[in-house]
Amino acid sequence: xxxxxxxxxxxxxxxxxxxxxxxxxxxxxxxxxxxxxxxxxxxxxxxxxxxxxxxxxxxxxxxxxxxxxxxxxxxxxxxxxxxxxxxxxxxxxxxxxxxxxxxxxxxxxxxxxxxxxxxxxxxxxxxxxxxxxxxxxxxxxxxxxxxxxxxxxxxxxxxxxxxxxxxxxxxxxxxxxxxxxxxxxxxxxxxxxxxxxxxxxxxxxxxxxxxxxxxxxxxxxxxxxxxxxxxxxxxxxxxxxxxxxxxxxxxxxxxxxxxxxxxxxxxxxxxxxxxxxxxxxxxxxxxxxxxxxxxxxxxxxxxxxxxxxxxxxxxxxxxxxxxxxxxxxxxxxxxxxxxxxxxxxxxxxxxxxxxxxxxxxxxxxxxxxxxxxxxxxxxxxxxxxxxxxxxxxxxxxxxxxxxxxxxxxxxxxxxxxxxxxxx
Amino acid sequence: xxxxxxxxxxxxxxxxxxxxxxxxxxxxxxxxxxxxxxxxxxxxxxxxxxxxxxxxxxxxxxxxxxxxxxxxxxxxxxxxxxxxxxxxxxxxxxxxxxxxxxxxxxxxxxxxxxxxxxxxxxxxxxxxxx
Numbered sequence: 001x002x003x004x005x006x007x008x009x010x011x012x013x014x015x016x017x018x019x020x021x022x023x024x025x026x027x028x029x030x031x032x033x034x035x036x037x038x039x040x041x042x043x044x045x046x047x048x049x050x051x052x053x054x055x056x057x058x059x060x061x062x063x064x065x066x067x068x069x070x071x072x073x074x075x076x077x078x079x080x081x082x083x084x085x086x087x088x089x090x091x092x093x094x095x096x097x098x099x100x101x102x103x104x105x106x107x108x109x110x111x112x113x114x115x116x117x118x119x120x121x122x123x124x125x126x127x128x129x130x131x132x133x134x135x136x137x138x139x140x141x142x143x144x145x146x147x148x149x150x151x152x153x154x155x156x157x158x159x160x161x162x163x164x165x166x167x168x169x170x171x172x173x174x175x176x177x178x179x180x181x182x183x184x185x186x187x188x189x190x191x192x193x194x195x196x197x198x199x200x201x202x203x204x205x206x207x208x209x210x211x212x213x214x215x216x217x218x219x220x221x222x223x224x225x226x227x228x229x230x231x232x233x234x235x236x237x238x239x240x241x242x243x244x245x246x247x248x249x250x251x252x253x254x255x256x257x258x259x260x261x262x263x264x265x266x267x268x269x270x271x272x273x274x275x276x277x278x279x280x281x282x283x284x285x286x287x288x289x290x291x292x293x294x295x296x297x298x299x300x301x302x303x304x305x306x307x308x309x310x311x312x313x314x315x316x317x318x319x320x321x322x323x324x325x326x327x328x329x330x331x332x333x334x335x336x337x338x339x340x341x342x343x344x345x346x347x348x349x350x351x352x353x354x355x356x357x358x359x360x361x362x363x364x365x366x367x368x369x370x371x372x373x374x375x376x377x378x379x380x381x382x383x384x385x386x387x388x389x390x391x392x393x394x395x396x397x398x399x400x401x402x403x404x405x406x407x408x409x410x411x412x413x414x415x416x417x418x419x420x421x422x423x
Numbered sequence: 424x425x426x427x428x429x430x431x432x433x434x435x436x437x438x439x440x441x442x443x444x445x446x447x448x449x450x451x452x453x454x455x456x457x458x459x460x461x462x463x464x465x466x467x468x469x470x471x472x473x474x475x476x477x478x479x480x481x482x483x484x485x486x487x488x489x490x491x492x493x494x495x496x497x498x499x500x501x502x503x504x505x506x507x508x509x510x511x512x513x514x515x516x517x518x519x520x521x522x523x524x525x526x527x528x529x530x531x532x533x534x535x536x537x538x539x540x541x542x543x544x545x546x547x548x549x550x551x552x553x
Contacts, residue, residue: 127466151468157463158466161466201549202548202549368551398424399546
């Protein structure tokens with residue numbers, strides 16, 4: 001920062017709060033998301049430079065709208081080919097008012113369209129996440145870069161490329177056709193789910209920088225739920241995130257080692273998050289239209305509600321995975337289904353279900369298949385085979401904490417059953 | 424996925440490089456700078472560093488007392504790391520493509536360096552639910 005004075009925390013918070021609102025208003029006026037995003041970023045920079053000296057204006061939102069609209073107008077005027085749009089006239093009318101009189105509020109749909117824009121199918125998931133964090137989360141490019149562990153310049157380019165793709169795709173800032181709406185909501189949910197997973201997957205070393213991604217995904221999930229409270233899958237995803245995040249503290253040990261669900265100290269689970277997740281879930285299920293996020297959330301809730309690992313209702317979980325198998329062809333679901341089957345009917349039934357996955361190119365050489373097989377072989381008491389599968393999985397994973405965990409499992413079995421390792 | 428591209432060389436190679444002409448050196452650095460800029464623009468750049476020459480290199484082992492024992496001279500024939508790039512790419516093929524670009528850097532006489540680039544995937548610290 002080149003300025004001597006910087007914004008205090010309250011003003012920073014205010015800017016974060018206002019940024020998506022201002023963007024929604026400006027994008028609607030000009031029906032142009034990428035340019036509006038640029039203009040709002042410039043307005044935010046102007047605020048960060050001017051407010052520490054001049055003080056926070058009486059109507060900060062009006063101030064930001066005015067500055068962003070002026071930037072939009074300047075950009076439009078310098079672009080001869082785009083002159084004379086009706087948007088220009090509308091913006092002129094706003095600019096003629098004083099800041100105090102700019103009492104525009106974003107409409108519910110404007111904010112929803114922001115979600116649709118940022119999670120547009122023309123974008124890669126990674127750029128959707130970055131754009132959503134900036135446009136709707138109000139995070140700075142530097143903050144987003146830090147959570148993705150890349151330099152700020154790299155992240156800035158990812159964001160501007162994402163905006164260029166939106167521009168190139170020709171989509172305007174307006175409501176998608178009614179028949180498209182469902183798909184677009186699904187795309188938003190997918191992006192929020194990925195954002196959450198990015199943060200939740202963080203382990204020691206990266207945790208501090210990345211875990212805010214999960215918090216941000218939950219915050220945005222709440223915002224989206226507020227916009228369309230009647231959509232049970234939005235509520236389902238929100239519940240899933242809360243019910244999963246509740247276990248965060250228990251999922252790694254003090255030396256950063258992974259702790260599987262059945263070995264976790266359940267007193268570390270966040271009861272308040274579990275209760276809240278269950279409330280969202282109950283309300284969603286009552287609406288009738290079941291979907292994959294609700295189903296996953298029910299599984300998460302069944303785990304969270306078991307006081308001890310052995311109290312887990314595996315029969316119900318198995319039934320849920322059976323439903324999920326019908327809903328989508330997803331190898332991760334198939335693996336979990338095999339585990340649930342083993343928990344209910346014994347390991348040999350589970351192992352049988354893993355066989356077809358050997359022929360599936362998505363899982364054939366994937367370490368998760370080896371890891372699940374190792375686990376079920378151990379359940380079946382076939383230690384030599386379990387040890388070799390744990391080792392195979394360890395050699396295949398590209399995750400350091402998973403590799404360490406899998407090697408520890410192989411070592412533990414070799415020590416408890418001497419001779420097994422050499423078989 | 425993060426990949427590290429390791430550029431390795433020999434002392435003989437470094438010695439030869441030190442005799443390059445001004446314009447050859449400039450041409451090579453312009454190429455490297457351009458590539459880094461390109462990787463930033465494509466959103467793939469994570470890090471890049473060059474390492475000090477072999478005369479600054481030491482091999483260190485712990486002695487019985489835990490104190491460092493350093494080898495005096497770096498062996499002539501040994502291959503060593505010259506520098507590295509870390510890129511965040513979608514596929515391994517893309518990492519190979521960038522490595523090939525690096526290997527095709529300009530050398531004197533209109534030639535290419537054809538330096539060997541070792542491509543290694545960096546393990547993530549992330550973990551899925553068990």
